[in-house]
Amino acid sequence: MTLQLERAPGRAGGARRPRRAPLHGRLRPGYVAPAVLLVAALLYAPFLWTVYLSFTSYDGLAPPAFAGLRNFGELLEDPALLTSIRNTLIWVAGTMVLPVGLGLLVAVLSYDLPRGAWYRLPFMLPYALSGAGLAMVWSPILSHDGIANRLLGVDTAFLQEEPHNTLAMLLVWTWQQLGVNTLLFVVGLQSIPKEPIEAARLDGASGWSLFRHVIWPLMAPLTAVVVGLALVASLKTFDIVWVMTQGGPGRNSETLAVTMYRETFVASQYGYGSAVAVLLTVVAGLASYLYLRGQVRTA
Amino acid sequence: MIRRAVLLVLGLVWLGPTYLLVVNAFRPANSYDASRAWAPSGDIAIFQNFALAIERADLGGSLASTLLYSVVSPALAVLIGALAGYTIVVLRLRGGFWWFMLIFGGTIFPTQMLLVPLFVTYSDAGLYDSRPGMILVYTAVSVPLAAFVLRNFFTGVAFSIFEAARMDGASTLRIFVRIYLPLAGSALAAVFILEFTFIWNDLLFGLALTQTSGVRPVMTQLAGLMTDVYAGTPVPVGLAAGLVVSLPTVALFLATQRLFARGLSLGSV
Amino acid sequence: MSRSLTAALTAAVLLAAACGGGGAEAPRQSKTELSLYNDKGAWSKYFEDMGALSKQRIGLSVKPVGHTDSAQYQALIKASFRAGVKPDLFTWQTGGMLEEIVKQKQVADTTAIWQEAIKNGDLSQDLASYYTFGGKQYCVPLNVAYWGMFYNKKIFDKYGLQPPTTWDELVKIADTLKQNNVKAFYHTSVLFSFVWFEQLLAGSDPDLYDRLSTGKAKYTDPGVVQVMERWKSLIDAGYFINPGDKTDPGDVLKNGKAAMVSFGTWFNTSMTQRSMQAGTDYGFFVIPNVNPSLPKTSVVFESGPLCSLVKAPDPEAGMKFLKWWTTTEAQEKWSASRGDVSANPKVTIADQAIGQITKDAGSGKYRLVNRYFEATPPPILTAALDGFGLFVTKPGEYRKVLEDIQKAADDYWSTHQ
Numbered sequence: 001m002t003l004q005l006e007r008a009p010g011r012a013g014g015a016r017r018p019r020r021a022p023l024h025g026r027l028r029p030g031y032v033a034p035a036v037l038l039v040a041a042l043l044y045a046p047f048l049w050t051v052y053l054s055f056t057s058y059d060g061l062a063p064p065a066f067a068g069l070r071n072f073g074e075l076l077e078d079p080a081l082l083t084s085i086r087n088t089l090i091w092v093a094g095t096m097v098l099p100v101g102l103g104l105l106v107a108v109l110s111y112d113l114p115r116g117a118w119y120r121l122p123f124m125l126p127y128a129l130s131g132a133g134l135a136m137v138w139s140p141i142l143s144h145d146g147i148a149n150r151l152l153g154v155d156t157a158f159l160q161e162e163p164h165n166t167l168a169m170l171l172v173w174t175w176q177q178l179g180v181n182t183l184l185f186v187v188g189l190q191s192i193p194k195e196p197i198e199a200a201r202l203d204g205a206s207g208w209s210l211f212r213h214v215i216w217p218l219m220a221p222l223t224a225v226v227v228g229l230a231l232v233a234s235l236k237t238f239d240i241v242w243v244m245t246q247g248g249p250g251r252n253s254e255t256l257a258v259t260m261y262r263e264t265f266v267a268s269q270y271g272y273g274s275a276v277a278v279l280l281t282v283v284a285g286l287a288s289y290l291y292l293r294g295q296v297r298t299a
Numbered sequence: 300m301i302r303r304a305v306l307l308v309l310g311l312v313w314l315g316p317t318y319l320l321v322v323n324a325f326r327p328a329n330s331y332d333a334s335r336a337w338a339p340s341g342d343i344a345i346f347q348n349f350a351l352a353i354e355r356a357d358l359g360g361s362l363a364s365t366l367l368y369s370v371v372s373p374a375l376a377v378l379i380g381a382l383a384g385y386t387i388v389v390l391r392l393r394g395g396f397w398w399f400m401l402i403f404g405g406t407i408f409p410t411q412m413l414l415v416p417l418f419v420t421y422s423d424a425g426l427y428d429s430r431p432g433m434i435l436v437y438t439a440v441s442v443p444l445a446a447f448v449l450r451n452f453f454t455g456v457a458f459s460i461f462e463a464a465r466m467d468g469a470s471t472l473r474i475f476v477r478i479y480l481p482l483a484g485s486a487l488a489a490v491f492i493l494e495f496t497f498i499w500n501d502l503l504f505g506l507a508l509t510q511t512s513g514v515r516p517v518m519t520q521l522a523g524l525m526t527d528v529y530a531g532t533p534v535p536v537g538l539a540a541g542l543v544v545s546l547p548t549v550a551l552f553l554a555t556q557r558l559f560a561r562g563l564s565l566g567s568v
Numbered sequence: 569m570s571r572s573l574t575a576a577l578t579a580a581v582l583l584a585a586a587c588g589g590g591g592a593e594a595p596r597q598s599k600t601e602l603s604l605y606n607d608k609g610a611w612s613k614y615f616e617d618m619g620a621l622s623k624q625r626i627g628l629s630v631k632p633v634g635h636t637d638s639a640q641y642q643a644l645i646k647a648s649f650r651a652g653v654k655p656d657l658f659t660w661q662t663g664g665m666l667e668e669i670v671k672q673k674q675v676a677d678t679t680a681i682w683q684e685a686i687k688n689g690d691l692s693q694d695l696a697s698y699y700t701f702g703g704k705q706y707c708v709p710l711n712v713a714y715w716g717m718f719y720n721k722k723i724f725d726k727y728g729l730q731p732p733t734t735w736d737e738l739v740k741i742a743d744t745l746k747q748n749n750v751k752a753f754y755h756t757s758v759l760f761s762f763v764w765f766e767q768l769l770a771g772s773d774p775d776l777y778d779r780l781s782t783g784k785a786k787y788t789d790p791g792v793v794q795v796m797e798r799w800k801s802l803i804d805a806g807y808f809i810n811p812g813d814k815t816d817p818g819d820v821l822k823n824g825k826a827a828m829v830s831f832g833t834w835f836n837t838s839m840t841q842r843s844m845q846a847g848t849d850y851g852f853f854v855i856p857n858v859n860p861s862l863p864k865t866s867v868v869f870e871s872g873p874l875c876s877l878v879k880a881p882d883p884e885a886g887m888k889f890l891k892w893w894t895t896t897e898a899q900e901k902w903s904a905s906r907g908d909v910s911a912n913p914k915v916t917i918a919d920q921a922i923g924q925i926t927k928d929a930g931s932g933k934y935r936l937v938n939r940y941f942e943a944t945p946p947p948i949l950t951a952a953l954d955g956f957g958l959f960v961t962k963p964g965e966y967r968k969v970l971e972d973i974q975k976a977a978d979d980y981w982s983t984h985q
Contacts, residue, residue, distance in 0.1 A: 031386035032398050034379045035442050039405035042439035046416035047408045060646040061672050106309065109302045117556035119303070122310035125317050128548035130500040130518055132525035132636075133541030135814065136534055137320045140336040144810035147337065160757060160812040160961045175316060180493055184448070186559050187489045191455055221451035222486075228447065232407055249757035249811070250958020250969075257409050264412070265639035267950040277412045284407040289400060329843040332823045333815040355613040414640065415647045422653035502636065507644055510603055510633040510653075522636045523609015532610060533841055534816060 047281070054274035064271070071275035080251050081276075084259045087166050088235060091255060094167070095234035098174040100226055103181025108211065110182075111189040120186070124179035135243045138172050159245055162252040169253070173240050181226050188222025189215070224295040228288055235284045256280045324348060324538040331534045348539030352524055352532075360513030361520050364430060365499060366547070368516060372437035373445075373494035377487050379438070380445025385475050388453040389461050399450055405443040414507040421508050428510045436504050441494040452486040453479065488558045496548050517544055599882040601629045602656035602889055604874075607641040609634030614905050618893075621901055626892050628885055630657075649674050649877070656886050659710050660873050662698045663942035666706065675706045676876040676883060678890060682708075685894045690912050692930060698871050698938065707873035708890045709911035713832030714925050715767070715868035715939070716854045718839070721847070723750060723827045731853035735771070738856060742807040745827050752807040754817055754826040761811075761956035762949075763830050764802075766940040768795045770866040771858040774935050777866075781943035783981035787974040796959070796966040798858065803963045811960035818842055821850065830855065832870055832939075833922050836907045852921040854934070867929060870939040871911065945984065951976035 054071055056064035075081055106123055110116040129137070141147045142158040149155055158168040192215060200214045216223075238257035241247055247254035247262060254262070260280060264273025319336055327344040328351060383402060387395035417436065418427070426432030456479070464474045480487070498516075505516035512520065521544060525537040604615055612632045619630025633655070635641035642665070648654050649672065660666055669675055682705040685691040695712070699705045719731070724741075727748055732738040742752035755764055769777045772795055779785035780792065802808065809826045818838035821829045829835070833852075844850050857865050874893060876886035892898055896914045903910035909917055909926045917923035928934060937943075944952060955969040 029392065029398075031390070032383040032392065032402070035383035035402050035446055036398065038379065038435075038439040038442050039402050042417070042436055043405040043408055043413065046413040046420065049416040050408075050412045059668075060643055061649070061668060102309075106306065109306050113302065113306075117559050119306045119310060120559075121552065121556070122313040122317070124552045125549065126313065127496060128500075128545040128552070129320070130522070130541060130545065131502070132522050133320070133538065133545075136525060136537050136541070137316050139814035140319065140333040141316065143333060143813045143815055145334055145813075157810065157812045157961065159814065175313065178313070183489050183492065183559070187448075187452070187485045190485050190559065191452060218455070221455045222448070225448050225451050228403075229406075229444070236407075236409055238409070238411065244814075246758050248954055248957040249761075249961045251954050252958070257411070260409060261411050261639070262950065265643045267947045269947065274412070277409050280409055281407055285404060288403065288407060292400070292403070293396070328841070331819055333819060334823070334825075355610065411640070415643055418644055418647055418653075419651045422648070422651040425652075427653045506635050506637075506640070510605075511631070519609075519634075519636075520612070523612065523634045534819065 050274045050277050053270050054278045056271050058270040059268045060270055067271055071271045072279075074272060075275055075279060080254065081256075081259065083252060084254045084256050087163075087253060088237065088255045088257075090163060090166050091170065091237045092231065092234045094170040095173075095230050096227070098170060099177040099181050100230050102174065103178050103226070104185050104223075106178065106182045107185030107189060108215075111186050120179070120182055123182055126176045127179045129176070131239045131243050134172065134176060134240065138244070142168055142172075159253075160249055165245055165253040169240050169244050172244070173237075176240075181230065184222055184226045184229075185219070188219040188225075191222070192218040220295075224292070228292055228295070231291060232284050232288055235280065235287065256283075320538055320542060323535055324542040326535045328533040328535050333534075344535065345539045345542070348536045349543045351536045352521065352540035352543075355524060358517060358520055360511075361515055361517045364433075364514055365516040365518075367430065368433050368437050369495045369498040372434050372498055373441055373491045375434075375438045376441030376445045376494060377449075377490050380442050380447075380490070381449040381480060381483065381487065382475060383442075383446045384448075384450030384453055385479055388450050389456075389458070389475075389479065390471060399446065402446045403443050405439070406447075410440075410503055414503060417504075418507050427508060428514050430514055432508060433504065433514065433516075436508065437498050437501070440504075441498070444494065445490045448486050448490050449483060452483050456482060485558050488555050492551060492555060495551060499548055500545075599656065599885045600627060601631050602882075602885060603631045603633050605633045605635070605641075605645060605655040605658040607635045607638045607659060609636045611906075614902070617905055618898065618902060621898065622889060622892055625897070626888055628889050628892075630889075649879075654877055654880060656876065656880055656882065657889065658875055658877075660707065660875050661942050662871055662873055663938060664945040665942070666699075666873060666875075667701055670701045670706050674877055674879075676878050676880065676886065677704050677706060678708055678876075678887070679705045681705070681887070681891045681894060684891075689914060690894050690896060690899075692911075692913055694932075694936070695871065695911060699873065707875035708894050710872045710874035711834070712869070712871045712909055712911045713834050714909065714922075714929055715763075715830065715832045715870065716852055716925060717828050717830050718821055718835055719828045719851050719853065720821055720824050721849055721851050723824050724851070731851065732856055734860060735856045735858045739802075742802075742805070746806055750824065751809040751826045752828055753802070753809070754820050754829040755808050755811050755960055756813075756817075757811040757957040757960050758814075759953065760831075761953055761960060762940045764799055765795065765952075765956055766868055766937075767830060767855055768799055768858055770868060770935075770937045771855065771862075772798075773859065774862070774866045774937050777937055777943075781938070781940075783977065783984075787970045787977060792970060793967070796970060799959075800963040800966055803960070808960075811957075832868075833909050833925070834906070836919060836922060840907050846919050846921065852925070854925060862935070864933065864935040866937055867925070867934040868939050869929070869936040870942065945980055947980050948973065948977045 053064060055067060055069070057067040057070070058064035106120060110119045113119060144157060148158060156164060159165045196218065197210070197214055200210055205214060236257050237255045238261065241253060241255055241258050242261070245253045247258040256276060257280060260273050260276040263269045263276060322339045323331060323336055325343055325345045326340040327342050328348055330340060386392050387399050392398055421427040421432055426435070460478060461474060464478055469477070500518055501516060502518050502522050505519040509515045509519070521540050524532045524540060606615070612634045615630055615632035623629040645655065645658055645660070646669070660669070666675070682691060682696055682699070686693055686696065691709070695709060696705060699707055699709070723745070724730070727744055729741050729744065732741055745752045755761070769780070769792065773791050776785055776789070776791045780787065785792070809820065813820070813825070815825065816838070817829050817831065817835070818841070820826050822842050822844060839846070839850055854865055854867060874890065876883065876890055880886045894912065896912055899910040899912035899915045903915050903917060907919060909922055913930045917926055929936060941949065952973045955973045959966055959969045
């Protein structure tokens with residue numbers, strides 16, 4: 001069987017889909033069952049425990065005592081939470097610009113070059129390095145008498161002053177994560193058929209206008225994946241901050257996930273930490289719902 | 300030309316810290332100086348460094364287990380996720396968006412909070428410290444990404460392909476296996492690579508859900524050397540350990556480069 | 569087809585359940601291998617070596633289960649109290665952390681082991697106080713450490729400096745180094761940010777230090793404020809390296825980035841792993857008191873426990889191992905392998921300076937104060953570590969820092985007196 005892969009062209013595509021074909025309706029929910037069951041049993045179910053704890057006072061040992069909405073009330077009055085929220089927003093915005101934006105740039109520049117994959121390799125390598133190694137590699141760069149200060153000819157305490165510390169960690173994060181986004185963008189670019197691009201070229205489109213009006217709309221589905229994943233991951237930023245600054249000094253580089261971790265496990269305030277976790281989950285869930293709902297209409 | 304130049308310059312910037320990693324992993328364990336980290340030492344001490352690392356971490360059974368987890372779980376997850384994506388997009392599952400959100404929702408929970416309840420459940424269900432238990436949890440964590448990527452990938456595939464195949468009398472599952480999976484080759488590979496790397500480097504689940512060295516993943520055995528303040532591990536030893544254990548991932552990157560060459564997934568099927 | 573997929577998945581789950589290894593073991597069976605959960609992931613090799621010896625001697629080997637993040641480790645151990653899988657042995661923290669789990673009646677009583685060990689001279693009566701709650705002992709010492717100053721001997725020799733015997737001499741050394749463009753002291757904004765606060769307070773007023781850790785004094789009291797002011801004056805004088813420097817302190821000392829680094833005796837491991845020789849490359853001295861009129865020099869002391877649970881899978885085996893652990897034979901090996909001191913006074917320590925402090929401490933020469941990290945209840949400690957981390961980067965804010973810590977202390981002591 002030989003098939004020409006045709007693409008539903010971008011924005012207009014969804015609307016032109018034919019009506020439902022008569023299928024084996026009975027089977028369909030069965031096909032999603034493995035995915036749903038796994039996720040429900042191993043991710044949703046344990047999280048319910050956190051939701052329950054957020055309404056209690058609990059130190060991890062004595063039985064949890066019901067506390068109603070007190071933890072959530074305390075959330076509103078905690079000045080440290082404001083810093084956390086601000087830093088988390090910096091992470092979200094920064095992630096969209098740097099790892100996502102640069103990832104797109106690298107993908108677009110390299111995807112149809114001969115041996116383009118080799119040009120992308122430098123960006124993939126850091127992704128192979130584990131979190132603990134990350135701090136070891138970057139500390140001689142970011143330390144006070146480190147390479148960054150000498151290269152830039154300045155004297156900045158990169159990991160101490162806010163907001164330098166969050167921005168410095170964002171750069172480290174970009175270094176590590178860029179390759180992931182590039183890879184997904186490349187998949188998106190590759191799945192675009194040649195025909196519309198060649199047709200547009202015949203019409204005289206090239207460079208920016210070709211990208212903007214033909215390629216960009218066609219790669220929308222995978223762009224949505226990259227942005228959707230980056231949105232959730234950046235809201236949950238934890239590992240890199242924990243490895244590099246532990247949220248400090250003086251809590252000034254904490255993100256919501258670090259606050260959650262610190263309260264729950266370091267300070268043994270499980271109830272309050274769980275309330276932060278619930279807040280974080282609601283925000284991440286709502287943000288991804290709003291984004292993906294919009295994305296479904298256009299893609 | 301400009302494109303190549305931009306890529307080369309950016310690539311060199313990216314290789315800078317990678318260079319630091321390599322140079323210092325090759326340095327003798329007792330001659331590390333952060334303020335001279337750039338300068339290569341001319342020694343090739345990486346093998347001694349790595350030997351020092353594994354001497355203090357029991358890697359024996361870990362490597363095989365870790366390989367098992369990071370191959371089997373992503374493979375299962377990619378299939379399960381692709382099937383879900385296919386059902387939602389191509390078979391037009393009723394309420395498909397909500398089923399999708401349900402699966403995608405698995406990624407929004409802060410993972411650290413899942414560990415204690417998972418530990419309690421696993422230890423009561425007899426899944427604690429078992430390879431199937433690890434495969435199960437890694438598969439579950441990997442499914443949402445696979446479902447998301449494949450769902451979106453399939454929205455770009457023309458519906459006429461499906462219709463044509465139905466006309467030929469193929470069953471929905473056959474169409475999935477014979478047409479949609481091969482079409483999604485590069486997407487499947489990308490997801491597999493990302494999840495392989497995630498699992499290979501995972502610490503959280505490995506620490507919380509295992510105890511025997513043959514079941515524990517490699518990273519859990521090595522991370523102590525790199526993060527423990529009491530360890531006093533010399534930096535080159537930590538870096539050598541980090542470098543050597545990331546080699547399988549790098550090998551996977553290299554082996555799959557060709558899949559991401561322009562045009563391979565296009566044209567005739 | 570969907571049914572077969574679901575069936576396959578169910579089968580996988582059942583298979584997994586059937587293969588469940590250590591987790592499914594029934595309790596109360598007699599064991600020959602004990603799991604030793606710990607948050608000292610890098611010590612696995614040392615634990616295994618101990619296990620090899622204990623297997624020979626008492627027929628019990630050891631399987632170390634190392635963790636890397638203390639907070640997460642502690643949460644999992646606490647969770648094991650109500651789960652089917654329990655550790656045979658586990659490491660913990662003395663102070664409030666140990667008291668908390670003892671109160672929950674989870675920790676096995678080791679009074680008999682202590683009584684016999686004290687009689688034999690394997691453990692000291694002084695040490696017992698860190699392990700005593702309600703008149704009974706729990707756990708045995710995994711490790712002990714005394715805190716002091718490690719210094720770069722080559723730098724000291726170059727400028728003709730000798731280890732100080734008074735506080736003024738120490739400051740003078742720092743000043744000499746400063747004139748020669750060498751930073752005297754190491755400090756950090758992450759985790760060990762409490763070290764200088766602890767040292768200065770214990771050396772100025774050890775009673776206030778003790779009262780502070782039990783909620784009987786406030787962080788805003790004049791004595792505490794003075795300590796912060798002294799600390800600030802040392803920072804302002806330019807004696808410290810940058811606190812945000814993430815270089816490993818072992819490398820800081822080795823490369824002379826700072827001439828002195830204050831840590832527990834376990835820091836010796838960092839030195840030996842960097843091929844540094846005690847006596848020629850580096851040395852160790854007890855930090856003199858800030859207040860010269862105090863009768864004894866205050867030395868910060870740290871001890872980590874090795875514990876067993878009341879409901880351990882095999883309580884007898886656990887006790888047998890803990891008892892063996894305290895013996896001279898076991899402690900000789902444990903201390904030698906890591907180059908650190910031992911809780912057992914009969915153990916001879918190869919390293920001269922560190923051997924000396926152990927002997928002196930055993931003879932009552934020093935006023936031992938419990939390390940701040942163990943002495944302070946976790947919620948206050950969390951606030952304090954953050955506060956000191958902020959202080960070392962912005963010393964001007966010391967009043968605000970103390971107020972913030974006191975706020976956490978007020979919260980805590982209002983419900984825990």
